[in-house]
Amino acid sequence: MSTEKKTLFDKIWEKHIVKNIPDGPSVLYIDTQFIHEVTSPQAFKGLEKRGLPVFRPKQIVATADHNVPTLHQELPIKEELSRIQVATLEENCKKFGVELYGLGNPFQGIVHVIGPELGVTQPGCTYVCGDSHTSTHGAFGSIAFGIGTSEVEMVMATQCLMQSRPKLMRINVDGELKKGVVSKDIVLYILSQISASGATGYFIEFAGSTIRSLSMEARMTICNMSIEMGARGGMIAPDQTTFDYIKGREFAPKGEEWDKKLAYWQTLYSEEGAQFDIEYNYKAEDIEPWITYGTNPGMGIGVTSHVPKLEEIPTEDHVNFEKSLNYMGLIPGENIKDHKVDYVFIGSCTNSRIEDLRMVADFVKGKKKADGVTVWIVPGSKQVEAQAKKEGIDKILEEAGFMLRQPGCSACLGMNEDKIPAGKYCVSTSNRNFEGRQGPNARTMLASPLTAAAAAITGKITDVRELLN
Known part of the structure; x- marks a missing residue:
């Protein structure tokens, strides 16, 4: 044996x-x-x-x-x-x-x-x-x-x-x-x-x-x-x-x-x-709210950090790094915090479950979305949608200026009507930020539902911890 x-x-x-x-x-x-x-x-x-x-x-x-x-x-x-x-x-x-x-x-x-x-x-x-x-x-x-x-x-x-x-x-x-x-x-x-x-x-x-x-x-x-x-x-x-x-x-x-x-x-x-x-080992206390700045999901930083400078990037990655920042319209060394946001998408197979919606509703209750930000909240299923309505989450979102849509992959991948316009910045709870993923020339920043909700309320990338009671 x-x-x-x-x-x-x-x-x-x-x-x-x-x-x-x-x-x-x-x-x-x-x-x-x-x-x-x-x-x-x-x-x-x-x-x-x-x-x-x-x-x-x-x-x-x-x-x-x-x-x-x-x-x-x-x-x-x-x-x-x-x-x-x-x-x-x-x-x-x-x-x-x-x-x-x-x-x-x-x-x-x-x-x-x-x-x-x-x-x-x-x-x-x-x-x-x-x-x-x-x-x-x-x-x-x-x-x-x-x-x-x-x-x-x-x-x-x-x-x-x-x-x-x-x-x-x-x-x-x-x-x-x-x-x-x-x-x-x-x-x-x-x-x-x-x-x-x-x-x-x-x-x-x-x-x-x-x-x-x-x-x-x-x-x-x-x-x-x-x-x-x-x-x-x-x-x-x-x-x-x-x-x-x-x-x-x-x-x-x-x-x-x-x-x-x-x-x-x-x-x-x-x-x-x-x-x-x-095998890899990480400590939970080293992790802060995270957001991507580039065009693959590995290009991420803490919300209090700056976009890397060229000298902080391995030489073999310079060409891709520069191409990525050029697409995203970002400057090496600039702070990611306070960067203007046009769209917020909370949904996709990554973050569209009832807990995600509850997290967002708890956070935005009594708050209003920033002017000039379009917010799409897309439940992952009819059951999630029904549960959200049963719990009054739809009403909380509506009062904040958000809208609970109907289930689907939505703005995760630009294969349906929910596309981000060219050149606009979208803080998204989806899984990919490739060039054109959310629509031709759309600029995607991946984040958690909490960080996305904070961006919707302030109209810019925000450290959600500053807004939590």
Whole structure:
């Protein structure tokens, strides 16, 4: 019997191997595939061409999210490409017997928001989707990662996927977070330390007392952005917080099945002495509210810091750094604080859950947005929207001059009507600040919901700690 200490990743990976190819990848069994309107049409078409059915339709969860408008969802979609993609998803799901949570369905929403809130996402499982931020589901102690369209087809046809085993990284964060610092700040801080390519080829396990102290929704934010480090995915070992979150949800196990699953889930942790290829350690007290200044998520600084000077940047990065600042209209050495803001977007699969909305509402209650700032608050799902209305969050936001829109990916990626105009600055709770990501020549600064809300109230980048009671 092997006495080798196993990591959380090892335990799940080994349990899902169908076949090992000598000196090659493994054939991995996939428990659930999530699909949406953008990366599924070609996969369905491929099956049709080959005369194949979807092998296990009950293990696919479909929703419309990327291309949907976030206003007047009861009306036909105006943008032609968006309308075609959403209609095609509806037709394909009907044809192949796949459950679809489309527009008008009470479970519709961003794919990485609805999986967890419906209890579909569970520890010890494998999840894939034709979307890089599938890593979100790893917050439950599962192996979850994005795949390409040809792989979407492969999973539809076989419920399996060929995958090479990644290297393993552990990132430990210990200590207590300071006031005004939340999980988005943690992950932006880590990104600024290891860079947007620092975890390429790795699967990350996030650990340490700070990570364990986080709610499930905060953990999802961290795993969501593991992909921004170049990682294959990110995960956090399940614990009582995880089990309490899942219990009683729509598709969560019930009764005897719950007890059986829970007994297995409790075995899912990295054993003492288990080997990682690389390990990093960070202290919670070193993290302040964080914001990006450049055009990749690793280009971030504390809100009280200055944009780096050229001499503070490694020589090999000078060209990209200068190109990035030129695009952003920023000057090396200038303070980021007090920089004017035009738009604030609070939403996306990173930060559109009920806790994010509660955090914003608590902060803006009794305050008013600054003149000249447009604020979009986009819930991650119909369930989040309904909960926000039930709690009166919509009224608080309205009084502050914000508006609660309808669920969708919205201004995260400029694939729908919610685009940031050219040259305008948007403080965004989404996950990417690439050139043109939120619309042609839009300038995106990534931040936490708290920092974004502070910018909305003051009209400029603000240290939220100065406004907290």
